[in-house]
Amino acid sequence: MATPKDIFGGDVIVRTNTPPPPFRGALPTAQPVALPSIGPGTAHATSAHHLLENTDAAIARQTLLQVASLPDRVDTTVPRLDPAAPRWNFELPFATLQGTAVAQFEISRDGAGQEVEAAKRVWRARFSLDVEPAGPVHALIFLTGDKTSVRMWAERPATVARLRAGAAQLSQALVRAELQPGDIVIGEGAPTQPAPASAGHFLDRAL
16 A cells, blocks of 8 residues: 655654554553544433444453563564563543543563572563653563662653653652662653564464
């Protein structure tokens, strides 16, 4: 299918509120605020139909998140994260003044199946959230023993400035949570996506 062009011959970027499906090894995706699909004056039969459709979609989404949390096969041709490391993908809704936002999380741990001291094991928590006026924000949190390091990305310069201004408050919050603050780094843009899985991945698992 040909890529659509604008009047100047440039590529047209098509944006949608439909979140991409979760894949193991892919970074969490920020999802824009979703407006209510059922209005206060909607007929009962129409509301019930929407609810049934949305329930099926929600169950399918949870199934995809569970599949993304399963151990991956070992692929030595592509440098990827440890395929045996425990991993949990899930999503949490947040009520905002603009509507319902969904933050996608991934929690993982290094040292699976190895004799690694608890103090040296590294827990990682990633999440992405897209709420106005901040826009898309991505975070990666490392927990090693009681030391916590934070790396954040914001896709809007104004949000980057506000996050950097609040870095000291974040450090104080970690202390109040009885965690030793480590490095707190705030950058502009988005984290780099890892290399995708090779083609035929799901087919190979099914055979």
